[in-house]
Amino acid sequence: MLKLTRKVEYALIALRHMQNKESRAVTNTKEIAEMYDIPLELLAKTLQLMARGGIVDAVHGPNGGYKIKAKLENINMIEFFEKIEGPLGLMDCYFDSDCTQISACNIRSPIQKINDNMRNMFENMSVDEITQ
Amino acid sequence: MLKLTRKVEYALIALRHMQNKESRAVTNTKEIAEMYDIPLELLAKTLQLMARGGIVDAVHGPNGGYKIKAKLENINMIEFFEKIEGPLGLMDCYFDSDCTQISACNIRSPIQKINDNMRNMFENMSVDEITQ
DNA sequence: TTTATACCCGACTAAATTAGTCTGAATTAT
DNA sequence: ATAATTCAGACTAATTTAGTCGGGTATAAA
Numbered sequence: 001m002l003k004l005t006r007k008v009e010y011a012l013i014a015l016r017h018m019q020n021k022e023s024r025a026v027t028n029t030k031e032i033a034e035m036y037d038i039p040l041e042l043l044a045k046t047l048q049l050m051a052r053g054g055i056v057d058a059v060h061g062p063n064g065g066y067k068i069k070a071k072l073e074n075i076n077m078i079e080f081f082e083k084i085e086g087p088l089g090l091m092d093c094y095f096d097s098d099c100t101q102i103s104a105c106n107i108r109s110p111i112q113k114i115n116d117n118m119r120n121m122f123e124n125m126s127v128d129e130i131t132q
Numbered sequence: 133m134l135k136l137t138r139k140v141e142y143a144l145i146a147l148r149h150m151q152n153k154e155s156r157a158v159t160n161t162k163e164i165a166e167m168y169d170i171p172l173e174l175l176a177k178t179l180q181l182m183a184r185g186g187i188v189d190a191v192h193g194p195n196g197g198y199k200i201k202a203k204l205e206n207i208n209m210i211e212f213f214e215k216i217e218g219p220l221g222l223m224d225c226y227f228d229s230d231c232t233q234i235s236a237c238n239i240r241s242p243i244q245k246i247n248d249n250m251r252n253m254f255e256n257m258s259v260d261e262i263t264q
Numbered sequence: 265t266t267t268a269t270a271c272c273c274g275a276c277t278a279a280a281t282t283a284g285t286c287t288g289a290a291t292t293a294t
Numbered sequence: 295a296t297a298a299t300t301c302a303g304a305c306t307a308a309t310t311t312a313g314t315c316g317g318g319t320a321t322a323a324a
Contacts, residue, residue: 001135001136001137001140001150001213001217001220002135002220002250003133003134003221004133004134004136004243004246005133008133009243012242013244014188015243016242037217043236077246078233080133081133087135088133088134089135110144110145110148110262110263111136111141113261113262114136114209114262117253117257118134118250118253121249121253125246125249129245130242130245130246131242
């Protein structure tokens with residue numbers, strides 16, 4: 001419960017690793033996978049997702065790899081999570097689905113409140129804040 | 133990812149329901165299960181966990197049920213989650229386990245930062261704030 | 265222009281977690 | 295006594311996450 005996925009962890013590790021290099025430098029998947037002992041294929045997927053999401057640039061061919069493209073201080077954690085895991089239903093709201101049944105139920109259910117608080121927190125947190 | 137479990141949802145629904153009654157009133161599991169269309173057995177378990185955790189009082193026998201015992205404004209969400217789901221490893225920290233490998237790795241890893249921020253947020257949020 | 269290196273992509277399997285069920289108790293008002 | 299209710303834990307089913315595999319595409323360099 002309330003866990004990040006490995007893909008998100010791996011993505012953060014990869015970014016952090018790349019941040020410690022010159023901006024021109026290119027890092028390939030294997031390098032990161034071996035250094036941090038992450039399954040290569042899974043890390044590869046994760047990096048592909050970041051490339052699609054415009055967070056990193058992919059360089060094809062021999063001596064290729066990835067480098068950071070986006071300004072990480074301008075990407076908030078919700079955006080980041082969603083680029084990697086797809087739309088976040090932070091939780092299923094039990095009330096929303098059949099609200100008519102329950103006259104005592106406020107529109108803004110307990111679960112929605114938690115949801116909002118979490119979203120809010122992560123929206124005000126940049127990727128850079130975490131990885132640097 | 134970053135989801136609450138159903139047990140937690142059910143617990144919040146149950147508390148909310150009980151809050152709208154006189155403090156003397158007792159609510160049985162069936163009443164809540166039927167009203168919100170929650171699987172009886174699972175809700176039962178959840179209420180038992182809250183009873184063990186001192187959040188509600190159980191009244192045995194016919195006409196028995198539960199009533200709120202604790203001051204909900206004094207219970208923070210971390211305590212609440214842990215009473216229901218057990219100790220929360222909000223996420224597995226990849227770095228912590230074999231930190232020696234990575235010389236570039238700070239002690240406080242990216243994942244730990246998120247962890248701390250989440251814990252902090254939930255520690256400053258009372259159950260009452262959510263359910264009322 | 266061939267070759268080797270590296271990214272790309274989707275389908276598949278395996279593992280872990282969560283949700284829900286079942287069975288049989290213990291407690292107590294009537 | 296009996297029926298209503300909580301208590302407890304083992305069990306199965308469903309869902310989600312993690313990880314694997316096979317076959318592609320792009321491109322630097324020999």
